[in-house]
Every structure is written in structure tokens, then in C-alpha cells.
Amino acid sequence: ELGGHSLLGARLLTRLEKAFDVKLPLESCFLAPTVARMLELLSRESSGNPSPRVIPLRIGTWRAPLVLAAIQPLFRSLSLNLPAEQSIYGMAFLDTSALPVPFNLQQIAARQVEVLLRFHTAGPVALAGWCNEGVLAYEMAQQVLACGIDVPLLVLFDSYNAASKDLLRHLICQH
Secondary structure, eight states, X not given: OOSOOHHHHHHHHHHHHHHHSOOOOTTHHHHXXXXXXXXXXXXXXXXXXOOOSEXXXXXXXXXXXXXXXXXXXXXXXXXXXXXXXXXXXXXXXXXXXXXXXXXXXXXXXXXXXXXXXXXXXXXXXXXXXXXXXXXXHHHHHHHHHHTTOOOOOXXXXXXXXXXXXXXXXXXXXXX
């Protein structure tokens, strides 16, 4: 609200890392937007009890929450322009060090879907992603649908994958 942006957030996190010897990802700024919440987050991280992987950005009453495949600063303006009833959650970036090397998009999506389904246990879920995370959101949607959960909305911002163009058409026609 005071003009902050991702570069200032990164600077803040670098200063916190040096001061507290704890590495925090950029989404920490969304998870802990106040000094008090950042202190709680630092305490949790340093105690070995890591942050949640699905971060509530806004809690609403609509049945299908909008889940962002990865939190990006540009989603702030989107969330401000959606109805207040729309729940919005962001997924923390996946630590790919836990995946077998080499890994692929399907494996990354499977891990994110596993986290998502532990968090969102029933009902439809809307997915969105920007750029590469849009392609990830698309693959996540395929896997969520395969689990029998409805995906009433899939939003890809500035995303393109020529290999999956026909699959995207299939998904759109399916819903």
C-alpha cells in the first residue's frame, strides 16, 4: 500500500537473513506482511517448523478458491480487483532439491498437487499461473481433474507451451 515492490521485498529478506541467519523465500512478504507476523515467521523458521506451502492471501466465502501456482507480486492488483467473496491462496515455490534428478514438469506439478490436496480436501478449485507457473498451473489442473476434483477455472497469464496446445483445447472443451 505504501509503494513496496518485489525488489524492496528481496532487499528486506536479505537484511533479515543476515541479521537472523535464516533464509526466507520472497513469498514470506505475503505470508507475513506486518512486522509482528514477520517475527512469528522468523521464529517458526529458526525453530525448524517451516512455513505452510499454501498461503492464504484472502479468505472469502465462494466455494472454489483461486489457487495461484506460485505467488507473484503482480497478483496483488488481481486480488484487489476480484470480489471480496473470492478466496485466494498462493503456493510457495517448490523446493526442487527433494525431487529426483532429472525431474520434469509433471513431477513438479504432482508435488504441488499433493500439497494442494492436503490443504484443500473437498470441492472444486480454480487455478492460475503467470508465465512458467501458468504452464505449471495447467499441468496441475490436469492432475487435479484426474483425481476427480473439478477445476471450474484455469487462468494462464502470459503462458505458452506449443507442446500442450492440443491438450489445452481439450481441457477448455471439457469444461
